[in-house]
Amino acid sequence: MQHSEQAPSPLALLETMMLIRAYEEALVGIAAGGSAPGTCTSVGQEAAAAGVVRALTPRDRILTNHRSAGHLLARGADPGRMIAEVLGKRTGYCKGKSGSLHISAAELGVVLTSTIVGGELSLAPGVALARTMTPGDDGIVAAFFGDGAACEGVFHESLNLAVVWKLPILYVCENNEWQAFVHRRETMPMAHVRDWAAAHGLVAETVDGNDAEAVHAAAARLAARIRATGEPAFLETLTYRTRGHYEPDDQFYVDPAELAAWQARDPIELLANRLRADGRLDDARLAQIRARVRALIDEAVAFANASPYPDTAELFTDVYA
């Protein structure tokens, strides 16, 4: 996929979101069969990944977490190598040593993925510091996390250091209302993480996290500001985790009315309907995109299934440099 500071076409945003959805639905199917352990999806949150990642340049770095498939795919990751990684195959991005929860792809600038909630927040300042100390490097760091991570102490340590040291970090909080099995309203006194970020002195915005175009516009604006000032900024995408914490999860703890209300604002439907309403998308075009995405995922699954497992000698490699 292309990365550009130019606004991507809305159709590109739509296709990215559809690819993420198809990828995660494929993984849900594989997980139901018992062979994709630890799968955490971002179904319903795709607009954040598509909108923010497409606002970055190839020089930028991304740190993400256990709900990372969208960020990787939006960055152009090969879904075949991703599924291979989930299945523990040698052809995976991490040679099968990561599994689904912590896929890094340094070649794409997706570095140091951590499944420890808040782990990416602890690592982002160092990645950004290195960029400020490399002459001629104007890359910024985008760190994706959720409202759960914002309740970790290291969230505050990270934002505070980034402000004090002027580190070029775009903090992206995907506030999906769920912290594993606990609703955000049980853990925070206010609805928005932005208030905490603003208290630390960051320029902090919230955006409709299900509107990919709005997310992209906000992320592009904040990224430009970071590049111009060298100072960190904070973007909160207000969204909802429409599937469980991991697969399988029957979501018995979720209020059905709340879930239904958010599903009615599905980010893919939202953008597709908008594009259809103003004549930029028709059924034929949509079917074309759907078929392209389907073929890509089918090919990815086949590649992963056909890939070999690592040799057991791999158990002992990559421990030390």
Place this chain on the structure above:
Amino acid sequence: MPVITVNGTISQAIAEEMRRDPSVLMFGEGVATKRRELVAEFGAARVRNTPLAEGIIAGTAVGAAASGLRPIVDLLFAPFLCFAMDEIVNSAGKLRYMSGGQFKFPLVVLAMSGAGWTVGAQHNHNVEAWFVHSPGLKVVMPSSAADFKGLLKAAIRDDNPVLFFMDLALGYQSGEVPAAEHLVPLGRAATLRAGRDVTLVSYAKTVHYCVAAADTLAGQGISAEVIDLRSLKPLDEAAILASVRRTGRVVVVHEASRLCGVGAEVAALVAEHAFDALQAPVRRLTGPDTPAPSSWPLEQAFVPQADAIVAAARELVGARAYA
């Protein structure tokens, strides 16, 4: 050879490596305040104070190390590492492996511990074995001024995360340090005394008590070999085994507590690989399984002393050889 304090050699090592390699930088609570000569020579960007927040100090070191820098972070007292465990153990120690080798983490974590300042258990807790038990890390704990310098320089040049533990009782002790470039490879023990009858294995301040014990034992006709491990991970297994095969007896001495400590590993190593050479059971002399007390006499009683080492060695040498 110049005689320098341990603290002096640490400063020398850091300055020399920062001079040699522009990717080396240092930060931590009070680093820029206390190391003004480094700020003056290398600038504020490479010598930084931080908030008093060990988690983000360590995490920032890990992120920076993966991105081409070689950070040294001072986390002050070893018990404070509890606030940095995720960053050191889950990130620095694991993310190379978990990423299939995509990243490396050349960083050094400095931390002090040990009896001598009566600072109590939340400043004095020898936690080095925790990190030996965690994959992907290296752990060193030197005893002499020359080794402090040579090991720290080697640690800074190492491409892996190194926990550099400093026995705080040694900071103001002096020793001869080579004036020329001095590097001590990680993973290599030093034989400080050669001997025939018993091997005393130790690291950090109790090495000095072993040397004193060996002197006493020599006066009593017992020839003790003293091995300073220096590195706990990688552990110089060959040096330990070779010595025990010569002497047939071993006393392991450290200030950290006994249960699952480095001494347990040394004892198991000897039992597995040199059992046939043993003429007596392996003995461990360690700190007790208590928090470290503050009161001076209690704090001293916490640490295995030279007279206890002498007694243990005499007991082993007097023991009937196995049939």
